[in-house]
Amino acid sequence: MxxxxxxxxxxxxxxxxxxxxxxxxxxxxxxxxxxxxxxxxxxxxxxxxxxxxxxxxxxxxxxxxxxxxxxxxxxxxxxxxxxxxDVPRALRDQREQVAQRIARLEQLAAGLDRMIDAHDRGPLLSPEEQAEIFGPGWSPERTAQARQRYGDTQQWRQFAERSAARTPQEWQAVAAAVTALDGALAAAMDAGVTPGSPTADALVERHRAVFGAYFTLTRPMQVCLARRYERDPDFAAHYDGVRPGLAAWFRRAVDASARAHGIDPDTATWE
Missing domain, CATH: 1.10.1660.10 (Multidrug-efflux Transporter Regulator; Chain: A; Domain 2)
Known part of the structure; x- marks a missing residue:
């Protein structure tokens, strides 16, 4: 043709x-x-x-x-x-389908807005909600500092994605789990639990599960994090505020658990 x-x-x-x-x-x-x-x-x-x-x-x-x-x-x-x-009926049916698609797209847009906001600032909570959930000593500036320090990492992306979908009630459950873990760690140290024992190892696993609410925490990453708990002034102040010496005790417990799983704590890296 x-x-x-x-x-x-x-x-x-x-x-x-x-x-x-x-x-x-x-x-x-x-x-x-x-x-x-x-x-x-x-x-x-x-x-x-x-x-x-x-x-x-x-x-x-x-x-x-x-x-x-x-x-x-x-x-x-x-x-x-x-x-x-029935032309009007066909058009009304089509109008309903269009309305449904618009509603789905609006939901998608709202979800994208939440995801963008979460990547920018972490938990989508007002300062009042953060104080109520995380305690009066919590400062929203911590999240901004974490964003500045870790914003380009896979862990921050996971944290942001989970934050975007989390309600204040779910954040309350996360905070409660962290507080309960702190209490369990302190009780174990008070009871003379030895790092490397089954009880200590169970608490190390519980720590990985609790902090999995923020991002996936591998064993080598947990070793690095436990070292930061002991050496970083802010982290150390938190754990030693729960119980003096708790940061060092927990670091030893994580090291012992890592060795039991074939990981050398001295060479562990954030991966």
């Missing part, structure tokens, strides 16, 4: 190229609608080129209008060709 639109139109018809430009649809679409009998042209030039009459153009305009509402081609054919077709 010669290229579409290469012949001059007859006085009473438009070529495929002209119709394409007028309606804003592709030549390929017009060919397809002709092939399936949805909107065939009424005429042909002597050279075999398609020619569309004013009536053809009117039908095509309706096809385009219905297609823009989201109706499928088979449904459009029924609307155009079936005298008994």
């Amino acid at each position: 010669p290229p579409s639109g290469s012949a001059h139109p007859a006085p009473d018809g438009l070529t495929v190229g002209q119709v394409s430009a007028r309606l804003g649809v592709t030549v390929r679409a017009l060919h397809h609608w002709d092939d399936i009998g949805l909107a065939p042209p009424s005429g042909r030039t002597a050279g075999g080129y398609r020619l569309y009459t004013a009536g053809d153009l009117e039908r095509l305009e309706r096809v385009v209008a219905y297609r823009e509402t989201g109706l499928g081609l088979d449904r459009i054919r029924a609307v155009l060709d079936d005298p008994a077709a």
